[in-house]
Amino acid sequence: SAVISQKPSRDICQRGTSLTIQCQVDSQVTMMFWYRQQPGQSLTLIATANQGSEATYESGFVIDKFPISRPNLTFSTLTVSNMSPEDSSIYLCSVDLRSHEQYFGPGTRLTVT
Amino acid sequence: AQTVTQSQPEMSVQEAETVTLSCTYDTSESNYYLFWYKQPPSRQMILVIRQEAYKQQNATENRFSVNFQKAAKSFSLKISDSQLGDTAMYFCAFMKQSGTYKYIFGTGTRLKVLA
Numbered sequence: 001s002a003v004i005s006q007k008p009s010r011d012i013c014q015r016g017t018s019l020t021i022q023c024q025v026d027s028q029v030t031m032m033f034w035y036r037q038q039p040g041q042s043l044t045l046i047a048t049a050n051q052g053s054e055a056t057y058e059s060g061f062v063i064d065k066f067p068i069s070r071p072n073l074t075f076s077t078l079t080v081s082n083m084s085p086e087d088s089s090i091y092l093c094s095v096d097l098r099s100h101e102q103y104f105g106p107g108t109r110l111t112v113t
Numbered sequence: 114a115q116t117v118t119q120s121q122p123e124m125s126v127q128e129a130e131t132v133t134l135s136c137t138y139d140t141s142e143s144n145y146y147l148f149w150y151k152q153p154p155s156r157q158m159i160l161v162i163r164q165e166a167y168k169q170q171n172a173t174e175n176r177f178s179v180n181f182q183k184a185a186k187s188f189s190l191k192i193s194d195s196q197l198g199d200t201a202m203y204f205c206a207f208m209k210q211s212g213t214y215k216y217i218f219g220t221g222t223r224l225k226v227l228a
């Protein structure tokens with residue numbers, strides 16, 4: 001397994017502002033993923049972030065709203081831009097370590113007021 | 114497109130008893146992986162068990178075991194000797210063996226273990 005940390009763990013933000021969430025892994029990984037989990041719901045994949053290439057976004061998610069950086073093999077950021085209350089969710093990063101298993105960070109709970 | 118269905122939104126079980134959580138999926142793929150994840154109130158997603166579709170033998174991890182029926186596209190999780198710490202949301206997930214490594218998650222089953 002791996003140790004995956006996320007910062008911040010939670011935040012309360014005002015509508016119209018942006019928040020950048022960091023994901024740090026204690027080992028080098030090729031594939032990182034960002035998910036959104038709305039209150040009481042399942043996980044929805046936002047994008048796949050591979051080092052050295054542009055992130056691949058899922059249907060319904062766009063780069064202008066959720067820009068992602070992947071500067072190296074241990075780190076990624078997700079920005080939630082121009083936030084609205086509908087963006088209130090838990091945001092999780094995960095990594096594919098080996099053998100097609102994903103390990104998740106502890107999540108960032110975002111509340112937009 | 115693949116879909117994953119968990120038809121039991123909530124379940125409860127007495128401590129030390131056995132409970133089975135259901136999961137069905139739909140795919141035209143022949144090679145894939147299936148997973149069960151646990152998300153306790155702390156919200157950390159924890160991998161419970163995984164099954165490769167090409168393996169006929171059901172996976173087992175201590176008190177957790179699966180009943181994998183490939184033809185029926187069914188993948189249920191059995192928890193034996195339930196413990197209070199098993200209280201959590203349980204998500205079933207599907208991933209194709211080749212391609213994008215993306216997970217498709219079910220909607221989850223909230224399990225409460227009663228003392």
